Structures are given as structure tokens and as C-alpha cells.
Amino acid sequence: SSATSSEPCGRVVRLLTPTELVDSWYRDCGPRLLLVDCRPFLSFNAGRIKSAVNVNCGDRITRRRLQQGRLALWDLVACGQAREQLRRARDIVVYDDCTGDLECPQPSSSLSLVLAVLCQNGAKPAVLKGGFKEFQRQYAHECTSSASPEDSGSPPEPVDKDLTAWPVTRVLPFLFLGNERDARDADLLDRLGVGYVLHVTTTPPPGLQARHGPGLRCKRLPASDSCHQNLKQFFEEAFAFLDEAHASGSRVLVHCHAGISRSPTITVAYLMRHLRLPLVDAYRYLKAKRPIISPNLNFMGQLMELEQNLAQQPEQAPCAQCCRASATLLQLLAAEPTCAGV
DSSP: OOEEEEEETOEEEEEOOHHHHHHHHHHGGGGOEEEEOOOOHHHHHHEEEETEEEEESHHHHHHHHHHHSSGGGGGGGGGGHHHHHHHHHOOEEEEOSSSSSSSSTTEEEEEEHHHOOOHHHHHHHHEEETHHHHHHOOGGGGEEEETSSSSOOOOOOOOOOHHHHHHOEEETEEEEOHHHHHOHHHHHHHHTTTTEEESSSSSSTHHHHHHHHTEEEEEOOOOSSSOOOOOOGHHHHHHHHHHHHHHHOEEEEESSSSSSSHHHHHHHHHHHHHOOOOOHHHHHHHHHHHHOOOOHHHHHHHHHHHEEEEEOOOOOOGGGGGGGHHHHHHHHHHSSSSSSTT
């Protein structure tokens, strides 16, 4: 039978072996059982148990907000469907990299914090004995990795036409986020007062400069939407271009093919740096503005690295022109006790 412990959340927490977990999929709980991976996002992206949901709370700011009750655990889940699953789930199995027992976990560990929050929410969490490493050793076929076919970097499926029809989004007083169609629309750019365009695409939209004339400042970041693309190498270049547009008094459009993954990643990164926001808040703010955004897992990992780098830099106050955007952000976050609509 499964081992138990009363640590770290004050309630009895079961320890499940990999075999017991697999057996439970076919017996007691079936689809009601939810797997929560509390390892760092990069580890989750490199390899995970199939159907697991990543809840990464390793950074200091996120941990403090969770402990203070200012952030719900499911707010840390990027996928809307998975977020709702975690919000409703009661039978949950949590795992980290290699925890073997619950007698001596560090109180500050992500595993301990996730268990404590789940218990406070009335869930009945169990812990996977041996963590991901032991489960992968015994049941590799039940795991996925960055080398799996679904993450192979093969050409993405065509984007739904309804998504490509999504209108351009005003993110800040001077910053717009859109798609390739928006970038080609000279009338739209004139109407918005856009004098700068940042393409996050492998190739620029054909004939763009000819349609808009020499007055339009353009820059391209040659990036694909894949699990192998290093987008963080372009962050500083993008920041400089957006700052230039801001300083000039003009407005700027950031776009990729559909305005769903690449350009939102750049935009979230800029919000983090420009407004000194944690990743979770920057993402929630942009998601509230443009609900179709969905940066791929690789890009989310790179945003987490940026968050760690920014945390080591001296504090800088946001510019006066963006104070209204900051106030709007605070209103949005205060109005959403869960991250519904994020």
C-alpha cells in the first residue's frame, strides 16, 4: 500500500510509486486524476509525464504572492483548459524531479509550497515517489520529451482563419500587437499613427516598404515559431527598437504571422522590462488585452529566464506615459480573483 506523511501541509499526503500511479489511471480515479509537475519550466519542457500540467513557482516573487494568497495556483498555468482542470481537480498527484519521501523536504521547495496550497484549497494531493526521473526510468513510454514527434519542430498546422482575423490590439499608448495582415494594411497603420513596425518573422511581408513609403521604420527579427528557436537573443534588439519608437513620439506595431506566439512573446518581454512586471502579471495583462495569444512552451521558458535576469538588475521606474497602462493592469488583476479570461 502507499506510504503516507503528514508533511508538509498538515494533512495526510500519500506517496504513490510509479506503478501505483499507472494502476490508478485504469482503476479508481480515471480521468479525474490530475498530474501536476512543479519543476522549473525548462525541465518540464525538456521532458514530462504525458498530460501533466506545469506549475512553476520557483522565483521569489511568485512564491511570495502564492504564500500571501495574492495569486492562485492555477494562475501559473498558461493553457486555459489545463488551468480550469487544476481549478476544479481534487484528486491530484504532484511530482518534482526526484523526491523519494516527505520526511525531509525543504519547506521552501516548490513541492512543499504546491502541496500546502493544494491542501488549503481542499484538494487531496499525493506525491509521486522518486519524481519524474524514477517514473521515466520505469515508464518511458508514458513520457514526452523535446525530441518527441509533437515537439519535433515540424511545420506547424495552419492557423485557424478566425484567429488570423483577430483585430490589432493596443497594448500600451504607443504599442500595438497584430498579425501580418495588419502590417500590410497601410490605411490601418496611418489611422493608428504607426511609424515603426517590428516583424518577428522568417521573411518580411512582401512589398511592405513599397506600399508604406520611406517614412515607415521597419526592423525584422528572423524567428520561426518552433521549439528550437532562440528568441531571447533578440530581446535587447527588440527593446531598443521599441524604445526608439517610444522616444520619437511615434507608435509601433509588433507582429508575426498571426499575432499568437512569436510577437506576443516579444511584447510580454517588453512589458516585463518596460513596466518592471513579473512574468505572470505581464502575461495576464496581455492575455486580457488579446485573448488569442499562446506563446509556445519554448518561448515561455525563455521569458522565465528573462524574469530571472531582470530580477538581478536595479529597479527602474516605468515612464510617465505608461502610468495609465500600469493603473489599467492593476485594475485588471484586482478584478480577476482567478485567472479566468487570462
